[in-house]
Amino acid sequence: MVRGLDxxxxxxxxxxxxxxSRSLEAEAREILTKAARRPRGTGGVFWGAATRGRYAA
Structure with a gap:
């Protein structure tokens, strides 16, 4: 799996x-594969966390 994972x-x-109905390894593989194939610059969790509070209404 991934060393040092919380x-x-x-x-x-x-x-x-x-x-x-997957193994832990298969679940992690699926998540990592989807994340790696996602186009860059599409936002998501990292963008939201980085910009939180900047655009508050």
């Missing part, structure tokens, strides 16, 4: 994997 994150991945 236990809470590992548990969440395990829960998601079980819900999807």
């Amino acid at each position: 236990d809470a994150v590992r548990q969440q991945l395990a829960t998601q994997a079980k819900e999807r």
Whole structure:
């Protein structure tokens, strides 16, 4: 898996994997593959966190 992964994150991945009838490794592989194939500059979590509060109404 991924070294140094927080236990809470590992548990969440395990829960998601079980819900999807996948192994923990298969779940992590799917998430990483989707993230790597996402076009750059599309925003998402990182953009939202970086700009939080800048555009408040």
